[in-house]
Amino acid sequence: MVELQGIPVSPGVAIGPALVLDADGYRIPRCLVAAEDAESEFTRLQSAVEGVSALLETNRLNTSAVAGVNTGDIFAAQLQMLHDPRLHAELGRRIREEHQAAAYAVSRVLHNYAAALRRLDNPLLADRAEDVLDIEKQLLLQLGAVSRQPLSELTEPVIVLSHSLTPSETASLDRRYVHGFCTETGGPGGHTAIVAKGLELPAVVGIGPFMENIGSAACVIVDGDRGRVIIDPDEATILQYTERLQQRESLSARLAELKDLPTETVDKVRIGLSANIEFPYETESCLERGADGIGLYRTEFLYLSSSEEPSEEDHYEAYSQVVREMNGRPVVIRTLDLGADKMGHRPLAEQEHNPFLGLRSIRLSLKNLDLFRPQLRAVLRAAVHGDVRVMFPLITTIAELRQARMLLNVVAEDLSESGIPYRSDIPVGMMVEVPAAVIMLDHFVKEIDFLSIGTNDLAQYTLAVDRSNEYVADLYQSCDPAVLRLIATSVKIADANHTPLAVCGEMSSNPGRALLLIGLGVRNLSVPPSSLHRVKKAIRSVTLKQCTQIAERVMTFDSARDVDLYLQDRLSDLVPELIVH
Numbered sequence: 001m002v003e004l005q006g007i008p009v010s011p012g013v014a015i016g017p018a019l020v021l022d023a024d025g026y027r028i029p030r031c032l033v034a035a036e037d038a039e040s041e042f043t044r045l046q047s048a049v050e051g052v053s054a055l056l057e058t059n060r061l062n063t064s065a066v067a068g069v070n071t072g073d074i075f076a077a078q079l080q081m082l083h084d085p086r087l088h089a090e091l092g093r094r095i096r097e098e099h100q101a102a103a104y105a106v107s108r109v110l111h112n113y114a115a116a117l118r119r120l121d122n123p124l125l126a127d128r129a130e131d132v133l134d135i136e137k138q139l140l141l142q143l144g145a146v147s148r149q150p151l152s153e154l155t156e157p158v159i160v161l162s163h164s165l166t167p168s169e170t171a172s173l174d175r176r177y178v179h180g181f182c183t184e185t186g187g188p189g190g191h192t193a194i195v196a197k198g199l200e201l202p203a204v205v206g207i208g209p210f211m212e213n214i215g216s217a218a219c220v221i222v223d224g225d226r227g228r229v230i231i232d233p234d235e236a237t238i239l240q241y242t243e244r245l246q247q248r249e250s251l252s253a254r255l256a257e258l259k260d261l262p263t264e265t266v267d268k269v270r271i272g273l274s275a276n277i278e279f280p281y282e283t284e285s286c287l288e289r290g291a292d293g294i295g296l297y298r299t300e301f302l303y304l305s306s307s308e309e310p311s312e313e314d315h316y317e318a319y320s321q322v323v324r325e326m327n328g329r330p331v332v333i334r335t336l337d338l339g340a341d342k343m344g345h346r347p348l349a350e351q352e353h354n355p356f357l358g359l360r361s362i363r364l365s366l367k368n369l370d371l372f373r374p375q376l377r378a379v380l381r382a383a384v385h386g387d388v389r390v391m392f393p394l395i396t397t398i399a400e401l402r403q404a405r406m407l408l409n410v411v412a413e414d415l416s417e418s419g420i421p422y423r424s425d426i427p428v429g430m431m432v433e434v435p436a437a438v439i440m441l442d443h444f445v446k447e448i449d450f451l452s453i454g455t456n457d458l459a460q461y462t463l464a465v466d467r468s469n470e471y472v473a474d475l476y477q478s479c480d481p482a483v484l485r486l487i488a489t490s491v492k493i494a495d496a497n498h499t500p501l502a503v504c505g506e507m508s509s510n511p512g513r514a515l516l517l518i519g520l521g522v523r524n525l526s527v528p529p530s531s532l533h534r535v536k537k538a539i540r541s542v543t544l545k546q547c548t549q550i551a552e553r554v555m556t557f558d559s560a561r562d563v564d565l566y567l568q569d570r571l572s573d574l575v576p577e578l579i580v581h
Helices: 035-067 069-082 085-096 102-119 123-143 167-171 191-198 235-256 280-288 312-326 361-367 369-385 398-418 435-439 455-463 481-496 511-519 529-539 544-554 560-574
Strands: 002-005 007-010 013-020 158-162 178-183 203-205 219-223 228-231 272-277 294-298 331-334 388-392 428-432 450-453 501-503 524-527
Touching: 007 191, 013 178, 013 235, 035 069, 035 085, 035 102, 035 123, 035 167, 069 123, 069 167, 069 191, 085 102, 102 123, 123 167, 158 219, 167 191, 178 219, 191 203, 203 219, 219 235, 235 529, 272 280, 272 529, 280 312, 280 529, 294 312, 294 524, 312 331, 312 369, 361 369, 361 398, 369 388, 369 398, 388 398, 388 450, 398 428, 428 435, 435 455, 435 481, 450 481, 455 481, 481 501, 481 560, 511 524, 511 529, 511 544, 511 560, 524 529, 544 560
Parallel strands: 013 158, 158 178, 178 203, 272 294, 272 524, 294 331, 331 388, 388 428, 428 450, 450 501, 501 524
Antiparallel strands: 002 228, 007 203, 013 219, 219 228
């Protein structure tokens, strides 16, 4: 038995036979084509680019559906790289003027790009070099210059062992057969790691050289919780990890039985438990898990899943499908929550130095009314089919909220004059995502019907931390006492004004943190469909008094670490079923 230590990037445990992939040490030899064949060679390259473009778009959509739009955006960024005019100009010059073969030109140019990123001595940019090499490999596969790995021919469960895996390869892993993977290279900030976590695939990376002494029949355990990889484990170790797997599977089966039971504490305090979705077809998963409704319908997929800007009909069809399928359950539709840097359909702003503090979300919509109007019209039209509510993101000032509400009224008048069926009496809410909104919340509540706290952005803007920046990612803590005080303040103001309030950020999907939120007075949570059962189990296992005691204790702490350790201990005491040892 050999135990290796690496970097845990995706939690969970997987046991199975090893599938050892060859290292990506391929080298494309220098090869020239005849001058008269240069143009056809360039045409062949263009066909390869189209093929890779289609593959990346498929990866983006599939990954977004499973792991969220933010994870899927990794492939949107790769698409931008693939279609970079400078890249195409350099490839065209090499093929047309220097008569290089397409595969050789691709290999040289993209290897040079990756090497330039690595020379910057910036770990974050070095991780982006893997995206460049991923594009290179996909183009070489399309051109027939390298062979595909046997991942598409699997019929039995395996653990993949590789020198490296690209984001595209990770996204295309068939999870019916690939139960986990480990690599010699990689880091926690790389896109391969992010995709693995989004797909809930146990993974350990950055182990260092280890594959030379592994046979293809070796049994492997990947412990994504602790960053361990165990080669040829003994019987006692296999038994230990098998019991952990059985505990997880048994827990999932027991939790599924909660579907039709109410989400209420032991002393019968009802908690609204809704789901966050990004795609219309996710409603099936929400209904299967007993969601009370859709607490957050992210509409960004309409803008990101097509090369053209969505029309009013595109919006209407998507919203109507969700509303009809939820069959009377409330559906909260959040308007566009993207930055100008993500809007590839048309240039909406000059390049911004800090997009997170720039033209995004409601700011972007209000500065581009021809973008905003079709979405609002579609929301009002879809409202005739059920309980629809509209919510504006990143509201910072009263003026923004009033301008958005005024436009909603104008759109309603337009629909009325055109004789198009619609509803204008739908509830209007806002996201609480910045400290300024909390400070002015006593004014905001007089002009809206409901509130939803987005803890992801609230933590980011409160702590001044870009959570995608690995240099300061450890400072991003949604349980930081400063964030908790803002949440508590928001709840008090909402309650004093009889305004419904929900929490829809990732914080609410953690069972221990969900109990804390309830103790702080939150009575509505919205979580990813995959978290519905676990959060419901936690809620049904405690009393309101126990949640209140948790909150009172937590509010005396001065660090996020103390909060998380305490919540883990309390969850272990109150809901031990949710703790897999």
